[in-house]
Amino acid sequence: MATAVSPAARCTAAEWEARQQLAACYRVFDLLGWSEMIYNHITVKVPDEEGAFLINPFGLHFSEVTASSLVKIDIDGNTLDDSPYPVNRAGFVQHALFHRHLPDAHCIMHTHTTAGMAVSSLEGGLQPVNFYACNFAGQIAYHDFEGVTVRDEEGARLLENLGSKRAMLLRNHGILVMGRTLPEAFIRHWSLQRACEIQLATLSMGTPLTVPAEVIATHQRDLHQAQAPGGPGAADFAAMVRLVDRRDRSWRD
Structure with missing residues (x-):
């Protein structure tokens, strides 16, 4: 009788680590209420494999994603493992574009949260009216809606x-x-999600107070002093993974 090969043994240690981190992230997003049925995507590049990245299987809820169920594809959409799951073209087209052309885009996240969609649909978009929005002043790009992102020519x-x-x-x-x-x-x-949530709450109450440009500049200059050790987001993400683990550790498999 053949011995079953564990999912971790089918890939490099670096890929398995990336798979576990990404699977944990899907569970964190679900915990935070950022799931959208079986849609939306978080992708990461596969370490040491040019042009390969991991994406969620089309058909699974964020709360169901595990390290082994993630699908490995290349930037042309070819599946590189024996996954039985399809990949949503609306996710592949957009994410493959950025993974192909932006060397620093190791991880890409796209969501349809209520607050994010609402602010993206507002004339003027994100406004410098709260702490988190000031983080992004002058650093937010905008792209007009052209329909579901399944056409390469939009890239x-x-x-x-x-x-x-x-x-x-x-x-x-x-x-x-x-x-x-x-x-x-x-x-x-x-x-960015918090900035959008707070903007929605603020605008619902009346005319917001806009933070002056000189204060925004000081805020952005000093933000690094409020960052925990380990690099941007490292301590924050680790804390959320611990919270997920206290509820369900199945994402690790």
């Missing part, structure tokens, strides 16, 4: 509109962020 406009920024509000659509590491992308998404 040139996405790249042009993103420019050197690494956070974007897809108008009438939602949040898109990326980072050099998954924790960096996570804390960027978390902060």
